[in-house]
Amino acid sequence: MINIAIFASGSGSNAQKIAEHFQGSSDIRVSLILTNNPTAFVLERAEKLDIPSHIFNRETFYKSTDVVDVLKNNNIDFVVLAGFMWLVPGYLVEAYPNKIVNIHPALLPKFGGKGMYGDHVHNAVKQAGVKETGITIHYVNEHYDEGNIIFQSKCEVVENDTPQTIAEKVHALEYQHYPNVIEEVILKSLKNS
Numbered sequence: 343m344i345n346i347a348i349f350a351s352g353s354g355s356n357a358q359k360i361a362e363h364f365q366g367s368s369d370i371r372v373s374l375i376l377t378n379n380p381t382a383f384v385l386e387r388a389e390k391l392d393i394p395s396h397i398f399n400r401e402t403f404y405k406s407t408d409v410v411d412v413l414k415n416n417n418i419d420f421v422v423l424a425g426f427m428w429l430v431p432g433y434l435v436e437a438y439p440n441k442i443v444n445i446h447p448a449l450l451p452k453f454g455g456k457g458m459y460g461d462h463v464h465n466a467v468k469q470a471g472v473k474e475t476g477i478t479i480h481y482v483n484e485h486y487d488e489g490n491i492i493f494q495s496k497c498e499v500v501e502n503d504t505p506q507t508i509a510e511k512v513h514a515l516e517y518q519h520y521p522n523v524i525e526e527v528i529l530k531s532l533k534n535s
């Protein structure tokens with residue numbers, strides 16, 4: 343059994359879709375959900391999905407390696423960031439080389455980097471007046487949104503779109519693709535190991 347841990351900071355709708363995607367699988371499962379935010383709605387989703395959760399704070403995350411101990415104690419093989427808003431520290435990247443993926447709600451390298459998360463991204467897309475946006479799934483390194491790109495998918499931005507309608511289109515793409523891409527990446531990494 344391959345065990346996935348999901349890191350999420352807020353609503354966790356992607357975390358839920360990913361967990362549900364693997365519910366029928368006998369090879370891969372989401373077995374832990376971690377958050378930096380004790381009031382994140384993802385914790386309620388985790389409880390409903392019957393998945394254990396773990397909350398950590400800034401001090402623990404950046405000044406100790408306790409989170410890696412939690413992952414190892416839970417036999418986690420693969421880490422998925424789904425709406426996780428903190429920079430991943432180097433020790434965590436080193437503990438899971440090429441085994442941490444993130445989804446970004448725009449077409450990187452555009453609209454990425456520090457401060458570019460969630461609705462900030464959709465506001466910036468609207469303000470820039472670009473004709474398309476989308477999603478980027480990428481490996482995680484110690485820099486915001488800079489790891490190698492695995493997958494991108496686009497959607498149109500029309501004049502009447504608001505940041506909110508853009509967010510809805512992007513979320514739809516996320517739900518459609520992220521669980522499948524995670525599965526492909528895991529199966530590929532198994533073949534190569």
Ligand code: GAR
Nearest residue numbers: 353354355356425445446447459460
């Ligand atoms: C998603 O759109 C995800 O791409 C984005 O946060 C949202 C979380 O929604 N992530 C980032 O902006 C990371 N830089 P969710 O909590 O409902 O899954």
